[in-house]
Amino acid sequence: MKLSLIVPCYNECGNVAPFQDAVISAFEGCGYDYEIVYVNDGSKDTTMYQLRKLFEAQKCPVKVVNFSRNFGKESGIYAGLSNASGQYLSVIDADLQQDPALVRKMVEILDEQPEYDMVAAYQDRRNESRILSFFKKNFYSLINRLSTVKLKADASDFRTFRRNVADSILELGEYHRFSKGIFAWVGYETCYIPYVANPRLTGETKWNFRKLMNYAIDGIIGYSTAPLRFATYAGCLSAAAAFLYLIAVIIEKLAVGIDVPGYATVIVLILFLGGLQLLCIGIIGEYVGRTFEQSKGRPIYIAREILTYENKKQNP
């Protein structure tokens, strides 16, 4: 049996070596093979230099996929899965926020409980601001209401799964990748275990509020067409309201004979309907944009080089 640890890295120069040490000590005496597949996602610091050193040393089997630029963590996961050879595969961050020792526990669960194909860790306690937690909680309830796939709240990309799950994920060649949705969409029996994220070892998080917001929109647009239906409903509703108002105005004019008042009403209505139309065009635009991106059929990532120990052994 072999386990592949897939580690997307973007500006993690201070973390990749300690990460490897943590893996080696966590898996000591585990009784099965493992490899680390680092994906250097266009880092601007010395991450690639560090990875090259780890690759040359091969203290444990190390592969490195070096991207031609930054493609994002989701593409990194895809590239890692494509280049991993294990029967079990694990996705884990490079910053040691997620403890490699927990992966060993995940493997044990898969070994002991054949009914599960995937073990996913969810954050039991979040060490982040209340506002962020509030938005995240609402995001999960919103997307679960809108979409046919159901996401487990707070479940992360920190997962270990069998080869069949990885093959299914690789079959989804979508350009805009939202891994939480992809994991849910492929299905398979998943065991959820709690974990508490450690503080980042070095460096800083790549996520700010704006990026998280965009990520959330990507998730909703990618996994639901409900926003398009909103446009239809909003259109029907405002048309019905306009019709009722028209009848009311005519009746008022005929019965009471008052002049139709309403400079303010007209302005408000124009602004409201204009805003609504722009919103609906925006929603449609999100889908059209994604269709456009997908129709170009571009690859999910471009690797400048792939360092594998199999090649290394052949041409030392």
Ligand code: UDP
């Ligand atoms: N990451 C990546 N490409 C990116 C952004 C992040 O490969 O464009 C990697 C990063 O190096 C780390 C993991 O994704 O290993 C999670 O990123 P981060 O720690 O910044 O996210 P957080 O833990 O704060 O959610």
Ligand code: MG
């Ligand atoms: Mg992190």
